[in-house]
């Protein structure tokens with residue numbers, strides 16, 4: 001027998017009814033071992049829990065279960081040492097581990113698959129893996145929120161322009177802007193925690209689809225693997241991939257938030273804005289233009305959403321037309337989820353590094369905040385408060401004052417009182433107090449507003465919550 005004949009002989013795991021092995025191309029399209037080997041630790045943990053339960057319920061002898069438990073640990077150490085040979089002809093991680101186990105311990109290895117199927121096996125492996133990713137992302141988000149909090153603390157009262165339509169709107173504080181991201185990432189964190197709670201039910205024991213006649217103890221395996229309870233419907237257990245979809249959807253929203261701040265960094269670090277300086281550690285130079293310092297990490301972060309959202313759409317598309325229960329289509333759930341999770345973790349780490357290292361140019365921010373007629377709303381509010389004008393009328397008068405300033409080539413605080421009174425005779429010297437940017441931000445004391453006291457209250461709330 002040549003090597004290729006041998007690899008094409010009927011499968012040792014299920015070859016009983018097969019005379020011939022699969023075509024080489026069939027093997028290539030069918031095998032998942034190239035990527036699902038990433039589930040080795042979860043697969044071995046699931047099998048160890050299953051074997052211990054089979055012994056506790058008297059389905060397996062204690063000595064068989066012990067041999068299996070120890071053999072699986074040997075397989076684990078072989079994989080971790082890099083000496084394990086993954087074999088494509090064994091399709092996937094489940095058959096690779098089981099086959100090696102049987103090589104190592106003989107007959108008891110062949111008893112491991114009692115009362116179980118690869119359908120519930122892959123469901124539990126993948127759930128365990130996604131659950132770990134939720135935990136890692138929650139931890140990554142917490143660290144990122146701390147980095148934003150630190151920036152907010154340093155500049156709780158630094159004035160900068162607030163934008164709508166990327167046009168100067170009203171002065172805000174740097175701390176307030178940083179804290180906006182703390183709120184976004186906090187929601188991302190809570191979405192992941194929420195998804196984790198929902199996915200924390202154990203599908204192991206659903207077997208192929210219908211459950212099993214063996215007297216298994218699903219409570220026991222669920223508890224051993226850290227699940228809250230076993231899943232309640234065996235058909236659903238082997239069909240469900242919404243746990244992965246929820247993780248991907250939450251990751252997509254989070255990546256969108258990362259991308260928005262990345263976009264702001266790209267704009268803010270440009271020579272035209274100069275709001276922030278990114279450190280050398282998160283930028284690159286140009287091979288031709290010596291002056292360049294490019295915000296590559298921010299740009300890549302902006303792009304990562306494309307991959308993560310792509311994975312989300314891909315899995316929805318894989319799942320949407322599948323009649324119950326398992327279909328092989330579902331093997332396509334893994335690669336893109338792996339890639340999305342990797343992209344998210346890398347993105348969170350890169351953003352944490354960039355935010356920690358960046359320095360705001362306080363003076364540039366203040367100068368920018370004071371230009372573009374940013375205190376026009378304060379002027380209109382003053383007309384309402386002091387002269388008792390209806391807001392619509394005040395808005396109109398202020399508009400005329402802005403137009404006047406524009407023809408004079410100056411900003412609102414630079415207009416003379418006479419100029420002001422030419423538009424509305426009731427205006428007095430007192431108006432100039434509200435045209436200053438510091439006064440403007442100090443006045444916005446409504447709950448959640450940009451006044452430094454409000455910002456400091458939010459910083460204190462989050463600092464306590466994250467401690």
Ligand code: ARG
Nearest residue numbers: 032092118119122326330331
């Ligand atoms: N490699 C397979 C997957 O990832 C494992 C489940 C196989 N089940 C089956 N009935 N062929 O989906």
